[in-house]
Amino acid sequence: MPELPEVQEVRRSLEPFVLNVPIMDVTVLRNSYIRTGAGSISALIGRRVQRTLRHGKKLFCIFDDGQVLLIHLGMSGCIACCRPEEPLQPHTHYLMQLATGYQFRMRDPRRFGGLWHYSSWALAEQSEITGKMGVDALDVTAMHFSAWRNKQGRLKTDLLSQRTVAGLGNIYVDESLWLAGLHPLQRVNKLRDRHALALATAIRAVLNKSITMGGTTLRDYRNVAQQKGQFAQSLCVYxxxxxxxxxxxxxxxxxxxxxxxxxxxxxxxRRI
Ligand SMILES: [Zn+2]
Incomplete structure (x- = not known):
């Protein structure tokens, strides 16, 4: 369920806890949740997150020696940074003990999310982004839809695929199409330049507005401080x-x- 604005809010609320803070220990409570294999993740001990990067719904922590931890929230993934004495919630799969005393905890009841460990950004980018994901939806312009001229497919399905634009899920696709005045079943190769412009503008507007409101909480979603997003009250169609x-x-x-x-x-x- 978390889409681009929610992941962006998780990133914003996570950074103060982890940036430039050494990792003292890591604990894997469910091996299969580390999708690249749980073995290599202890290499993060002693390192510190130097920067974070988000592409679509994927959140990357890039460490000071170049290692990368990719966080995908899936349907119900949730990160909390709290004191170690706080009771461990059910479905917590991964912990990182931070030098400040805080503990990074990732829980995910439905387990559609996961963590991926890469030894370098080049490897992470090649495995996760290149050829798989389109432009990040906050950067989309009409130009990014030019490939649609020679493509079969319907608007909503294409936008959900992440291949043209990365970061939109069911909520923000519906909101963006309504704002742009485009039908979800519209054939993409029939769109004119003005439609592409309206769509790109609508996507950025909807996402930016949601980001300023901390994203959308329908049920489970919380940021790292366990706060809800407020955009649900501003939804126009979903x-x-x-x-x-x-x-x-x-x-x-x-x-x-x-x-x-x-x-x-x-x-x-209406369809064109
Ligand atoms: Zn209407």
Whole structure:
């Protein structure tokens, strides 16, 4: 469930706890949660996170000797930085003891997320981004949609695939398409330049607004300080099926597209 704004908020709230703080110890409570193998992760002991980087929904911690820890929150991944004496929550899979006394804890009840360890950024980038993920959605411009001219496919499915634009999930795709006035089943190769411009502008606007509000909490999502995001109150279509469109007053409808519940305005979002 966490999409780009939520991962960005986790990154923002995580940095004060981990940047330039030596890792004193690591504990793997569930080996399979370290997707690249739990063995190599003890190499992080004694190192410190020098910077973080986010691409789409993936969050990378880059250490002072070049090692990389990739965090993917999946559906229910949650990071907390707390004192070690606080009770361990169920489904906690990984701990890092920080030199400040705080403990980095990652829990994930549904286990669609995970941690990946790489010895260098070059390896991490090659394995995780190159050829797999499109431009980060905060940087998307109309130009990034030019490949659609020769591509089959429908708008929502393509945006969810992460291959053209990285970072959008069900919530922000629906919000962006509504704001841009585009139908989720629109064929991508029929879009004109002005549609591409409207879509890129809408994606950035929706994401930036959500980021300023700490993301969207529908149920589980919390930042590292265990605070909820406030953007749920600003959603225009997601979760609003059968309610009036905030732009034209028509009743919003719900459809299943690509296996995902999709809400749209039949008036504002026509196919071209
Ligand atoms: Zn409408």
């Amino acid at each position: 979760g609003r099926a059968d309610l009036p469109c905030l732009r034209c007053g028509s009743t919003l409808i719900s459809r299943t597209i690509g296996g995902r519940t999709t809400v749209l305005c039949p008036q504002c979002q």
